[in-house]
Each structure stands twice: as structure tokens, then as C-alpha cells.
Amino acid sequence: MTGHAEKAAAFAxxxxxxxxxxxxxxxxxxxxxxxxxxxxxxxxxxEAASAIKTHTLSRLADYLEEFERNATANGIHxxxxxxxxxxxxxxxxxxxxxxxxxxxKSKSMLTEECHLNPYLEARGVEVTDTDLGERIVQxxxxxxxxxxxxxxxxxxxxxxxxxxxxxxxxxxxxxxxxLTEAARGHLRSKFMEAQAGLTGVNFAVAETGGVVVxxxxxxxxxxxxxxxxxxxxxxxxxxxxxAEDLAVFLRLLARSGTGQPVxxxxxxxxxxxxxxxxxxxxxxYGRSRILGQQTFRSSLxxxxxxxxxxxxxxxxRSGGYSYxxxxxxxxxxxxxxxxxxxxxxSLPFASSLCGSCTDVCPVKIDLHQQLLxxxxxxxxxxxxxxxxxxxxxxxxxVLSRPLLYRMSGSLLxxxxxxLPRGLVYGTWNRWGIQRELPTMPKESFRDLLRKESx
Amino acid sequence: MPNVGxxxxxxVDQLYPQxxxxxxxxxxxxxxxxxxPQEQTCCGQPMANSGCDAAARPLAERFLELxxxxxxxxxxxxxxxxxxRNHYDHWLHGKPNFEHLxxxxxxxxxxxxxxxxxxxxxxxxxxxxxxxxxCHGLRELRLARSSEQMTAPFNKVxxxxxxxxxxxxxxxxxPDECCGFGGAFAxxxxxVSCLMGRDRIDDHARAGAEVIAxxxxxxxxxxxxxxxxxxxxxxxxxxxxxLEKAQLS
Numbered sequence: 001m002t003g004h005a006e007k008a009a010a011f012a013x014x015x016x017x018x019x020x021x022x023x024x025x026x027x028x029x030x031x032x033x034x035x036x037x038x039x040x041x042x043x044x045x046x047e048a049a050s051a052i053k054t055h056t057l058s059r060l061a062d063y064l065e066e067f068e069r070n071a072t073a074n075g076i077h078x079x080x081x082x083x084x085x086x087x088x089x090x091x092x093x094x095x096x097x098x099x100x101x102x103x104x105k106s107k108s109m110l111t112e113e114c115h116l117n118p119y120l121e122a123r124g125v126e127v128t129d130t131d132l133g134e135r136i137v138q139x140x141x142x143x144x145x146x147x148x149x150x151x152x153x154x155x156x157x158x159x160x161x162x163x164x165x166x167x168x169x170x171x172x173x174x175x176x177x178x179l180t181e182a183a184r185g186h187l188r189s190k191f192m193e194a195q196a197g198l199t200g201v202n203f204a205v206a207e208t209g210g211v212v213v214x215x216x217x218x219x220x221x222x223x224x225x226x227x228x229x230x231x232x233x234x235x236x237x238x239x240x241x242x243a244e245d246l247a248v249f250l251r252l253l254a255r256s257g258t259g260q261p262v263x264x265x266x267x268x269x270x271x272x273x274x275x276x277x278x279x280x281x282x283x284x285y286g287r288s289r290i291l292g293q294q295t296f297r298s299s300l301x302x303x304x305x306x307x308x309x310x311x312x313x314x315x316x317r318s319g320g321y322s323y324x325x326x327x328x329x330x331x332x333x334x335x336x337x338x339x340x341x342x343x344x345x346s347l348p349f350a351s352s353l354c355g356s357c358t359d360v361c362p363v364k365i366d367l368h369q370q371l372l373x374x375x376x377x378x379x380x381x382x383x384x385x386x387x388x389x390x391x392x393x394x395x396x397x398v399l400s401r402p403l404l405y406r407m408s409g410s411l412l413x414x415x416x417x418x419l420p421r422g423l424v425y426g427t428w429n430r431w432g433i434q435r436e437l438p439t440m441p442k443e444s445f446r447d448l449l450r451k452e453s454x
Numbered sequence: 455m456p457n458v459g460x461x462x463x464x465x466v467d468q469l470y471p472q473x474x475x476x477x478x479x480x481x482x483x484x485x486x487x488x489x490x491p492q493e494q495t496c497c498g499q500p501m502a503n504s505g506c507d508a509a510a511r512p513l514a515e516r517f518l519e520l521x522x523x524x525x526x527x528x529x530x531x532x533x534x535x536x537x538x539r540n541h542y543d544h545w546l547h548g549k550p551n552f553e554h555l556x557x558x559x560x561x562x563x564x565x566x567x568x569x570x571x572x573x574x575x576x577x578x579x580x581x582x583x584x585x586x587x588x589c590h591g592l593r594e595l596r597l598a599r600s601s602e603q604m605t606a607p608f609n610k611v612x613x614x615x616x617x618x619x620x621x622x623x624x625x626x627x628x629p630d631e632c633c634g635f636g637g638a639f640a641x642x643x644x645x646v647s648c649l650m651g652r653d654r655i656d657d658h659a660r661a662g663a664e665v666i667a668x669x670x671x672x673x674x675x676x677x678x679x680x681x682x683x684x685x686x687x688x689x690x691x692x693x694x695x696x697l698e699k700a701q702l703s
Contacts, residue, residue, distance in 0.1 A: 019653075022653070033602075036604050037604055042604035313650050317646050317653075318646050349643070352589070352636025353590075354593070355592075375503070375504060376505040377505070379507070380507075392506035399513055400495065400512045436678070438469045438678070438679070444467050448471045449490055452478070
């Protein structure tokens with residue numbers, strides 16, 4: 001099984017494309033900086049957002065029940081799903097009871113997490129992702145490579161080629177406006193034919209029993225106002241207590257994620273359309289287990305803005321797919337091993353622990369500290385290979401014995417300069433593939449100190 | 455004059471002894487009573503960052519034993535100081551002297567600006583310098599405001615170096631992007647690590663830096679390794695080496 005490092009190396013091997021990917025995301029980071037700087041109380045907003053999330057998570061059960069009561073009073077059907085299987089079955093059952101076989105979806109990372117699309121398609125439902133980036137990766141039969149910018153790994157030429165095959169656009173076309181118009185026309189017919197619309201949820205407000213969906217393309221609004229049936233799927237951590245809390249989160253979300261003051265559309269769904277039906281599916285799928293872990297609890301406060309991906313120097317140079325999980329980047333590297341520690345064991349190590357994610361996070365999740373804490377979990381549960389654990393044990397043994405440490409150091413410094421280069425830079429030496437080793441000094445600091453003092 | 459315990463990280467002791475020596479000279483020239491506990495080895499960070507707490511913990515305990523008695527502990531490294539200040543707590547919480555040790559262990563630059571309160575740096579360094587603001591010193595010790603934060607800007611390293619005659623501190627397009635060293639990350643994620651490093655060097659070079667200066671030799675070792683392999687003209691220097699000849703007051 002290849003881990004992050006191998007997939008990252010394959011991505012980074014195309015250096016010019018990697019630099020293009022890095023620059024594209026850095027551009028978003030710079031936009032974020034500009035927007036954040038325009039808010040004098042930015043750091044206070046982050047603090048407030050973090051406090052609201054901490055509070056909400058400390059009383060999550062109460063707020064979920066409050067939400068259910070109020071949503072039900074608004075005429076919304078509320079469903080509870082323990083895991084992905086239950087979630088998918090509930091959605092399918094709702095569609096089946098309406099004989100709906102054509103579904104339009106706006107962006108929902110939760111349904112990606114639950115693999116809803118293949119589940120529904122296997123049961124005869126045509127699912128159309130209507131966010132442009134999502135539609136692009138859906139046509140390519142790929143998962144999104146970023147949670148906010150699903151097709152960020154693709155160039156406009158790649159999309160021109162895809163649309164030529166799938167939508168019949170002119171061969172070789174790469175003008176973004178032309179391609180977007182083509183997608184718009186294509187999606188319009190899907191909207192018109194749809195029998196149901198599915199959305200994600202950015203925020204669910206306990207006191208109002210409504211949900212809020214933020215998009216830039218208006219596709220959630222189109223998908224929920226044309227067909228009479230609206231299904232909104234949410235992880236159970238999406239709760240906020242009061243409508244006024246939106247004033248904190250909506251100011252942070254788009255600024256952090258895409259460097260916009262606000263998303264183009266912020267849609268509040270407080271009940272079904274006249275004559276229509278609205279369902280909210282609330283999903284646990286491992287979240288209550290994370291809630292029980294003090295070290296990792298705050299990761300549930302994530303508002304999926306994507307800022308930690310945009311700022312991560314590793315993500316920018318390794319691409320979303322190198323993480324092998326639906327949520328990549330720093331936050332994904334904590335969430336993925338929660339789902340399956342063995343399969344995603346390399347992710348907490350796919351970080352230099354630079355801490356940029358922690359400083360950029362609008363809800364102040366201590367991301368790099370959690371990455372570090374997860375390394376310990378993986379060592380303690382022996383998921384990290386024995387070889388690596390042994391090496392560290394030996395290193396610890398040597399370093400806690402001053403004489404042994406000094407002797408090993410002297411030996412290394414005396415030996416290495418005399419060895420043939422071919423041996424020193426043999427295949428065992430991963431440091432030396434692209435880097436020189438430091439020049440070995442004859443004397444250690446201790447040796448110099450003795451001279452200095454005498 | 456305070457009793458200062460000099461903490462020289464293991465790799466500085468073995469690979470960059472000169473950096474330890476100039477650190478010692480700077481502190482002594484300020485009239486400080488500096489001692490180097492001979493039994494010191496390593497703070498435990500390599501093991502801790504690999505998740506191997508069992509291997510790291512004894513080193514934290516040794517560190518407290520060796521350094522707990524000093525009024526101040528000073529090291530020419532941001533990363534190793536952050537280890538003591540921010541990552542020892544779950545092992546040493548409640549142990550005698552630990553709170554004192556944690557609150558009085560300093561990276562060299564912050565020790566000069568915040569504790570010794572150096573306001574004047576007299577000397578010269580006629581050179582174009584790019585600052586490599588290594589991550590742990592930056593975001594865990596707050597030696598400067600990080601570019602993500604929307605607070606008043608400050609930079610303790612720049613504050614010291616910028617007073618030198620003839621120095622020109624160049625502006626980088628990404629003022630504090632990680633160099634890609636990251637301890638074991640440098641070999642575990644060799645490809646991304648080296649690409650990050652080369653990108654960093656390019657940024658310094660484009661800004662006109664002749665010297666890449668920093669407070670963590672580990673990051674500089676990684677950049678230097680890339681520079682020498684590519685036979686590039688830039689060179690790396692520890693801040694202490696630049697400040698060595700200056701008069702601090």
C-alpha cells in the first residue's frame with residue numbers, strides 16, 4: 001500500500017505543473033490575507049467562532065434535539081443516520097417513495113464521505129453534481145481534489161478536452177467563459193428535468209430549525225426551487241445555537257476559504273416549498289467517537305472552508321489525491337485516520353508541522369498539534385512500522401547516555417569524511433538524493449569549548 | 455548577573471560547533487554568567503515528533519534535571535526551545551522546577567530582545583540578507599508575527615539584525631513559508647521536502663539575498679544541502695554568526 005509520500009513524489013515529479021498548482025492555491029491564500037486584513041476584529045472573530053464551536057460541541061445532544069424540535073415544527077422531516085449505510089438508505093428511501101430517479105446535487109462533502117452517488121446510481125437514480133467543479137470531476141469519474149475547489153488540480157485545457165468529449169464543445173477550446181457557458185447550458189437541462197434536489201449544509205441553526213447553504217453558483221437554490229423535494233444532508237457537528245452566530249461564521253467562511261467577503265449566495269432553508277417536502281438527514285458516522293476524544297474534539301468545529309489546504313506547503317505541492325481521502329490537507333490528515341488508522345497511517349506524517357494551518361484556521365483548530373498527537377496514537381497502537389519505532393528507541397537510548405552520545409558523534413564525524421562518496425550517498429541515504437550532507441567538523445562544540453576555556 | 459544555562463542542541467554540538475561557540479561568546483560579552491552543563495545531549499524532539507513518546511520522555515526528564523537549576527536557559531534554536539516550552543508539559547507537569555524551566559527557557563534572539571533588553575546593535579554586515587523565519591520559532595515561540603495573523607507586525611530577529619550597518623534585509627514574496635525540513639519529514643517525504651526547500655531558496659534568491667539567515671541550523675542545514683548540491687552562490691548563516699562581532703547594549 002502506498003502512502004502519502006509515494007503519491008506526493010509522483011505528483012511533484014512534474015515540477016512545472018506542481019509549481020502551477022502551488023501558485024494557484026497560494027493566490028487564494030493571498031486573497032484570504034487581503035480579506036482578513038480588511039477586518040480589524042479578525043482575530044476576535046476567530047476567537048468567537050472557536051468559543052461558539054467549543055460550547056456547541058459541549059452540549060451537542062441538546063442542540064441537536066432543539067434543532068429537531070424546531071425543524072419539525074417548521075414542517076421539515078428530520079432523519080438520523082448512524083453511519084454512511086444508514087444515510088444512503090434514508091436518502092434512497094425518500095427518493096424511492098417519490099418515484100424520483102433524477103437528482104441534482106449541490107456541493108456536499110458528507111455525501112462524498114458516504115459514497116452516496118455510486119449507491120444511488122446502482123439503484124437506478126441519475127445523480128448530477130451541479131457545482132461546476134464537482135460536475136467536472138464527476139464527468140472525469142474522479143473524486144474532488146479539494147473540498148472547496150474540487151477541480152483545482154485541472155487546467156482549463158484539461159477541461160476543454162473533457163467538455164469536447166462529454167458536452168460536445170469545440171475541440172481545443174480552453175476559454176473559461178465559453179466552457180462555463182457550455183456547462184451552464186448542460187446543467188440547465190438537468191435542473192429542469194430534476195425530480196429532487198440534494199444539498200449539503202454549512203450551518204444548522206438550533207433555535208430556528210433551519211439550515212444555511214453557502215454557494216457561489218446559485219446551484220443549491222436552483223436545485224431546491226425547481227423540484228418540489230429537497231433533501232439536506234449534514235454531519236451532526238454542523239450545529240450552531242443561534243441565528244446571530246451566523247454573523248460570526250459567515251464573515252469568516254468565505255474570507256478564509258476563497259478570499260471573498262462572502263459567498264455569492266447564502267441561502268436559508270427554514271422549511272419546505274409550498275406544496276413541497278424538505279428532509280434533513282443528520283449523520284454521525286464516527287463523529288460521536290471523535291467527540292469523546294479530548295485531544296481531537298475540536299476538529300469537529302471545522303467549517304470546511306479549505307483554508308488549511310490553501311496554506312499548506314505540502315498540500316500545494318502534493319495535490320489532493322496524494323492524501324487518498326475525501327478530505328485532504330491538514331484537516332483531512334486528522335479525520336482520515338479517525339476513519340481507518342491503518343489505511344491512512346501516513347497522513348499525520350505528511351506535514352512538516354509548520355503550523356501555518358493552525359494560524360490560518362478560522363475556528364482555531366490546533367491542527368498541527370493534532371497531527372503530532374495522532375503520530376503518537378499511531379505509534380502507541382503499533383500502526384507505525386516496527387522498524388521506525390525501533391530506530392527511534394535506539395536513538396532515544398543513545399541520546400539519553402552522554403558518553404555513548406559523544407562517542408557516536410565523534411565516530412560519525414571521524415568516519416564519514418573518509419568514506420568513498422558512492423558509499424555515503426548510496427541508495428540508503430534518502431537525505432542525499434537531492435542534498436549534500438553537512439560538512440563534518442573535526443571537533444564538536446564540547447571540544448571547542450574546552451579550548452575556549454583554557 | 456543571572457546564571458545562564460547554555461543549551462546547545464545535539465546536532466549543533468556535533469555538526470555546527472561554531473554556532474554554539476559564537477552564541478556563548480555573545481552571551482558572555484553581555485556580562486552573563488554562562489555555564490554549559492556537560493551532561494546535556496538532546497531535548498527529545500526527534501523522537502517526540504515521530505510519535506515515540508516513550509523514547510523522548512527520559513530526555514525531557516534529564517533536561518529538567520540538568521537545566522532546572524538555572525535562572526535562565528538559552529539556546530541558539532527556536533525549535534528545540536519550543537520543545538521545552540510547549541511540549542514537555544504532559545510529561546513533566548507538576549515536577550519541581552518545571553514551571554520555572556518552561557517559563558525561563560529562551561531562544562537566543564528573544565532572550566536578547568526580551569530579557570537582556572538589547573536596544574542597540576553596533577556593528578556591520580554589508581550584505582543582502584534574507585530571513586528564514588523557521589516555523590517553530592515563528593508560530594510556537596512567536597519570534598515574529600506570522601503572515602496568517604492579523605495582529606500588529608513585529609519581528610525580533612529583524613529588530614536585532616536591521617541595526618547592523620550595511621545590512622539590507624530583503625523582502626521575500628512569501629515571508630514565512632516553511633523550508634520543508636521538518637525533522638524526519640525531510641527523509642520520509644523527501645520529494646516534497648526538497649521541492650519546498652528549492653522554492654524557498656528561489657524566493658530568497660529572487661529577492662536578491664546573498665545570505666539566508668535563520669535561528670534554526672536544522673532548517674539551514676537542509677537549505678545548505680540543496681544549495682551546495684546545486685552549486686548555487688547563496689550561503690546560510692545562523693543569526694548568532696552575524697551578531698558575533700557586534701556590540702550589543
